[in-house]
Amino acid sequence: MKNSTISRRNLLKLATAAAASSLGPFPTKADEASIVIGGLPEDANLDPGVITATDWAGLLRNIYQPLVYGGANGDVLPGLATAWKQLDPVTWEFTTRDNVQFHNGEKFGPEDVEFTIKRIVEGNLPLRYILSSVETATASGPNSVQIKLRAPAPLILKILNRIPIVQRASTKTSLVRQTNGTGPYKLEKWSPGDQLVLQYAPNYWGPKPSVKRVIYRSIPDANSLVAAFQANEVDLAVGLQPDAASKLSGSSALDIKAVDTDRTIFINIDNTAKPFDDARVRKALNLSLDRDALVRDILLGNGSPIANPCGPHYLGYNKSLKPQFDPTKAKELLKEAGLPNGFEFTLNAPSGRYMKDKEIAEAIVGQWSRVGINAKLVLMEFGTLMTGYRNHKLSPAYLIGVSQPDLDGAQFLTTVFNSAGSYFKDPELVAAIVEALKMADVSERRATIEKLNAEVFEKDAYVYLYLQKAIFGLSKKIKWTPSSNEEIDLASIELAS
Amino acid sequence: MILFLARRLFEAIAVLIGISLVVFVISRLSGDPAALMLPPEASDEDFAQLRHEMGLDQSLYVQYLTFASKAIHGDFGESIRNFVPATQLVVERLPATLLLACGALCIALTIAFPAGIVAGLNRGSIIDRTVMTFCVIGQGVPVFWSSLLLILFFSVHLHVLPTSGYGRLENLIMPASALGIYTAARLSRLVRSGVIEVASQDYVRAAHAKGLAVRDVVQNYVLRNALLPIVTVIGLDFAALLGGAVITETIFAWPGVGRLTVESITRRDFPVVQASVIMLAATYVVINFLVDIIYRFIDPRIKLR
Numbered sequence: 176m177k178n179s180t181i182s183r184r185n186l187l188k189l190a191t192a193a194a195a196s197s198l199g200p201f202p203t204k205a206d207e208a209s210i211v212i213g214g215l216p217e218d219a220n221l222d223p224g225v226i227t228a229t230d231w232a233g234l235l236r237n238i239y240q241p242l243v244y245g246g247a248n249g250d251v252l253p254g255l256a257t258a259w260k261q262l263d264p265v266t267w268e269f270t271t272r273d274n275v276q277f278h279n280g281e282k283f284g285p286e287d288v289e290f291t292i293k294r295i296v297e298g299n300l301p302l303r304y305i306l307s308s309v310e311t312a313t314a315s316g317p318n319s320v321q322i323k324l325r326a327p328a329p330l331i332l333k334i335l336n337r338i339p340i341v342q343r344a345s346t347k348t349s350l351v352r353q354t355n356g357t358g359p360y361k362l363e364k365w366s367p368g369d370q371l372v373l374q375y376a377p378n379y380w381g382p383k384p385s386v387k388r389v390i391y392r393s394i395p396d397a398n399s400l401v402a403a404f405q406a407n408e409v410d411l412a413v414g415l416q417p418d419a420a421s422k423l424s425g426s427s428a429l430d431i432k433a434v435d436t437d438r439t440i441f442i443n444i445d446n447t448a449k450p451f452d453d454a455r456v457r458k459a460l461n462l463s464l465d466r467d468a469l470v471r472d473i474l475l476g477n478g479s480p481i482a483n484p485c486g487p488h489y490l491g492y493n494k495s496l497k498p499q500f501d502p503t504k505a506k507e508l509l510k511e512a513g514l515p516n517g518f519e520f521t522l523n524a525p526s527g528r529y530m531k532d533k534e535i536a537e538a539i540v541g542q543w544s545r546v547g548i549n550a551k552l553v554l555m556e557f558g559t560l561m562t563g564y565r566n567h568k569l570s571p572a573y574l575i576g577v578s579q580p581d582l583d584g585a586q587f588l589t590t591v592f593n594s595a596g597s598y599f600k601d602p603e604l605v606a607a608i609v610e611a612l613k614m615a616d617v618s619e620r621r622a623t624i625e626k627l628n629a630e631v632f633e634k635d636a637y638v639y640l641y642l643q644k645a646i647f648g649l650s651k652k653i654k655w656t657p658s659s660n661e662e663i664d665l666a667s668i669e670l671a672s
Numbered sequence: 673m674i675l676f677l678a679r680r681l682f683e684a685i686a687v688l689i690g691i692s693l694v695v696f697v698i699s700r701l702s703g704d705p706a707a708l709m710l711p712p713e714a715s716d717e718d719f720a721q722l723r724h725e726m727g728l729d730q731s732l733y734v735q736y737l738t739f740a741s742k743a744i745h746g747d748f749g750e751s752i753r754n755f756v757p758a759t760q761l762v763v764e765r766l767p768a769t770l771l772l773a774c775g776a777l778c779i780a781l782t783i784a785f786p787a788g789i790v791a792g793l794n795r796g797s798i799i800d801r802t803v804m805t806f807c808v809i810g811q812g813v814p815v816f817w818s819s820l821l822l823i824l825f826f827s828v829h830l831h832v833l834p835t836s837g838y839g840r841l842e843n844l845i846m847p848a849s850a851l852g853i854y855t856a857a858r859l860s861r862l863v864r865s866g867v868i869e870v871a872s873q874d875y876v877r878a879a880h881a882k883g884l885a886v887r888d889v890v891q892n893y894v895l896r897n898a899l900l901p902i903v904t905v906i907g908l909d910f911a912a913l914l915g916g917a918v919i920t921e922t923i924f925a926w927p928g929v930g931r932l933t934v935e936s937i938t939r940r941d942f943p944v945v946q947a948s949v950i951m952l953a954a955t956y957v958v959i960n961f962l963v964d965i966i967y968r969f970i971d972p973r974i975k976l977r
Contacts (some may be wrong), residue, residue, distance in 0.1 A: 207815050217935050227709065255837055299725075304714055353755060355762060368765060368927030369838045394836055395931070396923045402823045498841040518953040558703040565707040565719050590713040 186364065198359070210653055210668065213400050216411030217393065222350040223339035224300040231578065233339075233662030234391070235568045238278075239339030239356035242573060243332050244271055247488040247582060247659070251332045255283065255340055259332070265324040265333060265656050268315065274356050275380045277342045278354070278361040285320035289313055290343035298353030301620045301632045305337050329615040330493065335582035359384050360667045368393055373665070384666040386653075404429065404648050412648035413663070417531065419477040420646045430649040433477050434657040437486050438578035440478075440529055442522070442539075442638035443591065445598035448571035450518055454618065457509040457635035462505040463546040464539060466498050470641050473534050473586045476625060477644040484584075484591050485575075486642050488659055490617070491584030491624020492608070517547025528557040530643050536574055539640075571598070576643060580660070584593035584624035587609040591637060599636045676722025680964075691953040692743065695737050695946055704728065705752045705940035726752065730838040739946070748950070749943035751936075756915040758943035762929060762951055768838060769928040771947060772921070773845050773913035780859055780909070787856070788863025789890060795868055810857025819923045832837070836925035838860045851917060855909050862905055866898030873897075899970050907963035915952040 181537040217228035223239045226232050231630040241345070266383040274285035292312035295302045308328035315321045324331065342355050352364040359379045363372040375384060392409065393401045401419045404412040407428075407627040415423070415431070424431045442460075450456045466480035482496040509517060524536035533554055540550045550572070555563070563569045575596070579587045588608045592599055607627055612659065614620040647657050689901040706722045723729045727738070742749065748758040791803040826846060837843050870876060871894055879889045918930035929948050936944035967974050 207802075218754065218964050219751065219756060222755065225755055227711070299707060304711055347755065351754075366838075366927065367761070368768075368931060369925070392837060392925065392927045395925070396836075396925070398820055399823065399836045399925060400819075402828050406827045406831060408835055484964060556702075556938065558708055558872050558938055561707040562703040564712070565710070565716075575712075586713065594713045595716055595719065596712060635973065 179546070179580040186380040186495075188391075194332045196247075202629055203231060208386065208670065210386050210392060210410040210516050210670075211390045211392060211408065211603055212391055212411045212413060212663070213409035213648075215369070215371055215391040215393040217395070219350055221354055221362070221365070222347065223341060224295050224298070224302050224350070224355075226305075228299050229578070229661060230295070232339075233436045233640050234371075235339060235354075235356075236662060237360045237389075237665045238354045238358045238362065239341065242335045245336035245580075245582060252335075254336075255288070255455045262321070262472070265567045266324045267324070267346060269320050269322070271318050272380070273318065274311060274379045275305055275357050277357055278376045278378065279342070280378065281342060283340075283570070285314035285316070285318065285343075287340055287343050287420050288320040288330055290345070290531070291340045292339065294341070295338070300345065301611050302338065305334055305374065306420070308334065313542045319505070327613070327615065329584055329613065329620065330482075330581050333583060337580055338533045342458075351538045360389065362571065363388070369401050369514075381666075386665060387568045389665055404650075408647075409649065410650040410652050412667070417449055417473075417648040420477070420648070421475050423648060428580045428651055430651070431646065432649060432657055433644040433653075434644045435479050435486065435659055436578065437488055437580075437582065437659050438576050438643045438661070439481060439587075440535070440574065440576045440593070440640045441484065442572055442574050443569070443572040443596060444637060444638065446636070447598070447600055448520075449573055450512065451520075453512045454635060456482055456514065459508040459512075460543070460548065461635050462501045463544050463548065464638070464640070465500045465502075466639075467533060468542075469538055472537055474529050474641075477530065477646055478641040482632055482639045484631065484637065484639070485579065486586035489579070489582045489587060491611075491621050491628060493625040493628040493632075496629060498606060500544070502546050508546065514547075515593075517549055519551065520571050520629070521553055522550040523553050523555065523560065523563065523569050525557045526554040528560075529576045532574070532576075537639065539574075556612065562661075566630055567595065569596065569598070572638075574640075578661070585614075585620065588624070588627055592631070601634070601636065604630065604634075614626070653670045679959055684954075684961075687800075688950060688953060689740075689956055692740065692946065693736065693952055695881030696739065696942075696951045697732065699937070699940070699942050699945050700732065703940050704959075705942065708940055709753070742944075743950070748947035751944050752941045753939050754941075755960070758941075758947035759951075761944055762948045762960070765927055765929045765932045766951075768926055769914055769921075769930065771844065772847055772917055772926055772928060773910060775882060775905070776851035776913050776917075777910050780855035781906070783853070783856035784859035784863055789867055789895070791860070792867025793865040793890070794870065802863075803864070807857040807860050810853050810888040812927055813854075815850050816919050816923060818853065819920060822846045822850055823923075836923070838927050839923065843924075843926075847917075847920050847926055851913060851920050851926075853914065858909065859905065862902055863898070865901055867894055870894045870898045883956055890934060896949070896970065900967065902961055903966055903970065907959050910957045911956045914955050 216228065216234065218231040220226060220227060221247055223235050241254045244254045246252055246254040246540060255275065257272050258270040259267060262269050262464065264551060271285045271288065277659050279281060289312045292309060294300065295306055296309060296311065307324065308324050308331065310323045310325045310627040312322045341350065359376060359381060361376040363370045363374045370393060373389045375387045396405055397416050397419065400412055403409045420431050423429055444451050444457065446452050470478040470480055480498045482498045485493050486490055510514065522536065524532060525531040536552055536554065536575060540552050543550050577590055579590065585608060589612060591597065593605045593608055609621045611620060611627060645657060645661055649655060652671055654671050655667060706719060706728060710718060710722065727735060737911040750756065751761055753756050768866060786802045793802050823835050823846065824834040833842055833846055862962040876889060876893050878895050915930065917928060918934050921928040933945060933948040
């Protein structure tokens, strides 16, 4: 009897020891020059030719670099290319940067650009949807590469901003779980679902960043993220919710920063469905919404009402358009349209995709009901909504958020009014958008898009809502200004001394 | 015994085929992965072409046969989103899931047996009532809530444990406790009622009358006879811990299979969903089988047929 007890106890000890050792070495703790970011996007692949999700692609941009970087309002900044010129309508030549090394020590050259483009176009990788205007690329000299287009593409520089350059002879296997870029950081280690560690790449060609090591922690639960931030385990909390942000903002040890993103939330409507064929009814939809109240009461200030499809960083944003709120006028318009008692329709909306999307949709339905418009809200998970989007099943109305990485207003109008998700049928408008897309002259393009933005506002071709903000929490250890594109440029983070 | 094994194997195969069919059909009813992969401005032709490349334009029946013929050889296909074999993604999350389930079960057993036995032997006493009160609370409090309370108290307030994460033993303590306490509450009630039932049997009274120490009576007469139904429930609970710890895994940022499965469902990454669900189903089958074997050791009168 005694013996068996002892052996059982020993067994337990052994089991505990085994469990402890299976946990492996202690994970790396943050030291002076390293920071912890709370919020590792969920993904399980590091291949930059495969990743299209904006959050994960943004993370990879600290490792890989494009030929050129796209700035706000049509700006283009040098990346791995130092200069570029258009040889003819369908050929561009880029001068590649000298003295750039990949993290494995190999020299960067135009052949790497040729390889990257061909890999995506000929290999049919997911990034081909971005590169659809490109036919091929050829290294044309020791320091130059030519990119050949299928047709003139005024946005080509903006598009190349989204193509991270990989080293020639990279393969799927060499990129899936390892990295080899030219950027300021390289991968130290990665355990999917848990953490990803980046460290400064000593052979990086640009200025040395302040932060030498970054530990991204995966914290999918919003409350746990706040707890980790409060417990000082995290230096930068990504994607805080409005209520958490307002609760934390009182603390002097933490800094909360909310920034307008390039993502607009709006409602698409079907003008072929009654009564939305009547412009007065569409105007009533817009006039009856108090966007200031939506943003103030539900997003707790973390949004900016807007009357353009695209946000202010896009080429062609029309400053003169301001959101209007006039419920009395809305009621009159409904009466004029022969609907004094209002009407009913279905509003489709995603739940759990955008900041407080469900609550926003419910509040919109509530505001409409005050003028007699009775919307039946159908909430769905985002995957279901997108399946409906592709299969043209979201008529007569649905709420969605769109962000266009090229920051081009014509591209944005295309997504809203000339894509699989468009229900507002207006052939003249569509023709004008298609024309705008072709314009190569920036000032002409800007003026045309501004005019089109005013036109869709006048026609009430959609229900405009607001720009969504992104909320970040910063510990006292770092100084950083978030950018509107929802990416975290690690090199722009400074350690507070 | 051989007959028993053969029948069990046959049943297992039937269960797995059934599960694979259900998962296959249900996951495809709710949405289309191609719709989530394309940028919003992509055309209808892009969508049709991508669906064609992914084989989603074939009939469900053809898709299932293609899947099943590969799955038999252990090939569950490549993750739609990540271009890595689905089984690899699931297998690399398995250690975390096993660790959490074992940790939770250890905590549950350590609490449930002493508590249940003491309560059962002292039926109606203040001890019994206290234990039962805790059981009701333990079972009634949702895990997501108790998890958050644990984090707030031990991490944010006392700073003694990390809020979430994986890799160190101290990371395991809170998630295993949150799950373990819930399971312990269920098990204690079961142990208690088992003990009460057996303790009133003639042979137990006889054992007491012989003058055996209480400890020996409990260990050799009461517990051994009360154990059968408890083992069944432990087996089921363990299987549930393996598959159903999604909420705990999410709150504590634990990189387990449950979280992977849910993420894959939201992205409609069918191969990963299929691989993880079928693997979890296989675990259920294996655990049930082991429970049957354990039966025989506890009660030699049981013949496995």
